[in-house]
Amino acid sequence: MNEALNYSISATSKLIRARELSPVELVKASIERIRSNESSLGSYVRVLEDAAIEEARSAENEIRSDRWRGPLHGIPVAVKDLFDIKGVPTTASSRQRENWTPEADSTVVRRLKDAGAIIVGKTHTHEFAYGVMTPSTRNPWDLARTPGGSSGGSGSTVAARQCYMAMGTDTGGSIRIPAAICGTVGLKPTFGRVSRAGVTPLSWSFDHAGPLTRTVDDAAISLAVLAGHDAGDPASLPMESFAHDWDAEGANVEGLRIGVPENYFVENVDEEVLGAVTSACALLESRGAILKPVRIPMVERFMSVYFLIQLPEASAYHRAMMRQSPELYNEDVRSYLEAGEFVFASDYVQAQRARSLIKQEFQRLFDDVDVIISPTVPTVAVPADLDSISWRSGVEESVTMAYIRFTVPGDLTGMPAISLPCGFSSEGLPIGMQIMGRPLDEAVLLKLASCYESMTSWHEQMPALVGR
Amino acid sequence: MTIKRIPTPDAMATISGHRGLAITPERLSSMETLLVTVDGMAQSLDELKIADAPMANNFDARWSVSNE
Numbered sequence: 001m002n003e004a005l006n007y008s009i010s011a012t013s014k015l016i017r018a019r020e021l022s023p024v025e026l027v028k029a030s031i032e033r034i035r036s037n038e039s040s041l042g043s044y045v046r047v048l049e050d051a052a053i054e055e056a057r058s059a060e061n062e063i064r065s066d067r068w069r070g071p072l073h074g075i076p077v078a079v080k081d082l083f084d085i086k087g088v089p090t091t092a093s094s095r096q097r098e099n100w101t102p103e104a105d106s107t108v109v110r111r112l113k114d115a116g117a118i119i120v121g122k123t124h125t126h127e128f129a130y131g132v133m134t135p136s137t138r139n140p141w142d143l144a145r146t147p148g149g150s151s152g153g154s155g156s157t158v159a160a161r162q163c164y165m166a167m168g169t170d171t172g173g174s175i176r177i178p179a180a181i182c183g184t185v186g187l188k189p190t191f192g193r194v195s196r197a198g199v200t201p202l203s204w205s206f207d208h209a210g211p212l213t214r215t216v217d218d219a220a221i222s223l224a225v226l227a228g229h230d231a232g233d234p235a236s237l238p239m240e241s242f243a244h245d246w247d248a249e250g251a252n253v254e255g256l257r258i259g260v261p262e263n264y265f266v267e268n269v270d271e272e273v274l275g276a277v278t279s280a281c282a283l284l285e286s287r288g289a290i291l292k293p294v295r296i297p298m299v300e301r302f303m304s305v306y307f308l309i310q311l312p313e314a315s316a317y318h319r320a321m322m323r324q325s326p327e328l329y330n331e332d333v334r335s336y337l338e339a340g341e342f343v344f345a346s347d348y349v350q351a352q353r354a355r356s357l358i359k360q361e362f363q364r365l366f367d368d369v370d371v372i373i374s375p376t377v378p379t380v381a382v383p384a385d386l387d388s389i390s391w392r393s394g395v396e397e398s399v400t401m402a403y404i405r406f407t408v409p410g411d412l413t414g415m416p417a418i419s420l421p422c423g424f425s426s427e428g429l430p431i432g433m434q435i436m437g438r439p440l441d442e443a444v445l446l447k448l449a450s451c452y453e454s455m456t457s458w459h460e461q462m463p464a465l466v467g468r
Numbered sequence: 469m470t471i472k473r474i475p476t477p478d479a480m481a482t483i484s485g486h487r488g489l490a491i492t493p494e495r496l497s498s499m500e501t502l503l504v505t506v507d508g509m510a511q512s513l514d515e516l517k518i519a520d521a522p523m524a525n526n527f528d529a530r531w532s533v534s535n536e
Contacts, residue, residue: 205524301516304509311506323488338491339502341484347510353521354513 002029005076006462009164009218013071016063023063023074027056027118030076034121034162037465042137043147043157045081045091047121052076055118062116071221073116078166080151081122082129083209084198085109092128092200093136095328096321106198107230108167108209115225120163123153129169129202130314130333132177132403138384139182140463141429145381148178148403150202154212155182159430161214161466165222169199170208172306173377173407176419179212180376180432183421183461185449186212187219188407189227190439191414193242197232203313204235205352206306206411215459216420216449220244223442242442251447251454254288258448259369264299265406268391269378276423276431277375283455284373284448292369296409297361301354303401306408308343308351315340355412362413366438371448376419376432377403406434416442420449421458430458 004012004021015021031049038044059074084090084102091097105113112119124136126149134152139145140160147156151168155178158166168175170188179186187210194209201207211222220242227242260281266274285291315322318337326334365372379389382399389402397405410417415436422433433452437445453459477496484491491499 301512304512307506308509308513323490326490335495335499335502338484338489338495339499339506341487341489342480342503343506344510347513349523350510350513350518352523353518354516355524356521357516357518359524 002033005029005033005161006466008215009071009075009213009221012075012164013073016074017068019063023056023059023118024053026074027052027076027120030120030163033160034157037140037160037162040138040143040465041140041156041160043123043153043160043162044078044121045093045124045153046088048088048119052118052120059116059118069114069116070225072112072225075117075165076120076163077112077117078121078123078154078157078163079109079112079119080125080154080166080168082125082169082200083109083122083167085119085122088122090122090200093125094127096128096325102198104198107195107232108199108226111225111228117165117225123151123157123166125153126150127330127333128200128314128318129171129174130336132172132174132400133384134178135384139381140465141183142381142427143465144383145429146181146384148181148377148381150174151178151212155179155184155186158182158184158212158214159463161462165211165213165218168210168212169196169202170210170407170411171202171206171310172404172411175208175210175212176376176407176410176417176432176434177403179419180434181381181430183430183458183463184212184214185216185219185421185459186210186419187223187442187446188410188417189223189442190237190416192235192237193416193440193442194223194226195228195230195233195236197230201317203310205309205313205355208411216418216446216453219418220446220450251451253284253448253451256289256371256444256448257369258284258289258291259294259365259372260291261296261372261374262293264296265374268393268395268397268402269375270380270425272423272425273375273377273379273431277373277433280422280433280452281373284452287451287455289448294365294369294372297365298358301358302408302412303405305351305354305358306412308347309355311336311340312343312348313340359413362409362415370441370444371435371437374406374434374436376434377406380425380427380429380431410436415439416445418445418449420453421461422452422456423458424461
């Protein structure tokens with residue numbers, strides 16, 4: 001039974017639909033694997049064993065009665081502990097929220113339940129998604145290293161083959177960063193594609209919700225369930241769901257114009273990381289894609305605009321808690337929240353206006369290319385206690401700034417972006433490649449990513465811990 | 469001319485007090501580096517020709533639905 005946990009969603013789903021695989025047994029296997037590694041990985045805030053097995057029984061009965069709901073029916077999944085589940089505490093991995101229990105499901109959870117997915121647990125986040133290390137959790141490829149964050153628990157559990165998909169949120173890169181350094185796929189959809197209703201916010205202007213999965217096809221299957229208009233999220237796009245209607249093996253990328261950055265995404269990057277991405281581009285070129293050098297616009301403003309918006313928005317959300325019980329925050333998060341109180345309102349407005357310019361510049365860039373490919377993060381998973389990185393250029397950079405440097409543009413602009421495995425470092429650590437595209441062009445990103453995945457086997461590699 | 473906009477520790481203590489924040493003088497002192505960075509970010513936007521660019525908000529991040 002454990003072996004089935006190593007399959008993709010589509011392969012497992014076919015077995016479930018054909019009644020060759022029991023959702024109850026599959027969920028039990030998922031929970032057993034979580035339990036066996038949890039003391040070393042620390043991916044979960046809470047495992048929902050009883051509820052999951054009960055839901056799996058219900059799924060099994062429905063499928064036996066020819067009421068198969070779709071490819072997620074009976075599939076074990078997890079959600080980051082920012083997504084509300086009715087009757088289950090949403091802690092945001094914070095002492096501030098230890099006893100807060102929502103009375104309704106978030107829209108994402110409702111959609112997953114409607115699709116028949118079985119939620120086996122809630123995964124750890126960096127406290128309130130305000131960081132990229134997820135200190136409670138470790139990387140399955142090396143337990144001394146960070147899984148990244150803030151969706152670190154989701155990256156860790158998917159990489160450890162404990163469940164098939166885990167939900168993350170991405171404000172500065174928090175889906176794509178853990179995906180890259182845990183060796184999974186991470187999809188940040190276009191802003192407004194997936195509802196954030198019932199999800200604890202970090203920064204309303206940038207927050208996205210999306211899946212971390214083992215394969216690109218699994219991400220597409222998940223997006224088809226998650227996407228769609230929701231009146232509960234004021235930024236939700238007025239459009240129907242996402243159609244996943246292509247064959248991953250047959251994805252045609254001939255003539256697709258890939259923008260290969262000459263600046264920004266090539267500066268202060270590990271040679272192994274850049275080499276892996278360069279090789280990936282060459283492989284796609286061999287399938288008929290056209291590589292075009294591009295210069296990324298307004299790069300010197302990315303971080304200024306990002307932080308002048310994100311800092312005060314986070315402080316606004318935390319306003320009451322910061323006044324009632326600031327001592328309950330971890331020190332790093334408390335400092336950021338205090339700093340956000342001192343950003344002037346006029347600077348926030350200027351940053352929002354500057355963001356409009358950045359979006360315009362990217363729109364122009366996409367006149368010449370269909371997608372842009374870059375490393376997802378400039379390095380691999382770092383030791384869990386490392387604070388800063390020294391680059392060969394002499395630049396000393398905090399791990400936080402290094403990790404978000406290549407992912408922030410996707411959040412500033414709202415464009416969709418996917419991270420997928422494209423190699424391993426000499427230390428055996430996963431390397432992630434990022435594909436960014438025009439708003440609402442998820443299908444183009446996913447087809448290109450599928451094409452690459454079908455030519456490689458990086459996604460089939462498993463951490464040694466899975467076999468324990 | 470670059471104008472340093474970070475309030476003095478005394479002024480910051482007053483501001484944080486008015487805002488109901490429990491920020492001790494020690495915490496204010498340790499925040500200075502972070503606030504100088506944030507202030508530098510704000511000043512860097514002054515170099516932009518923002519012209520009549522509208523203010524984005526969380527509704528505007530959608531760009532356009534006409535792409536699909």
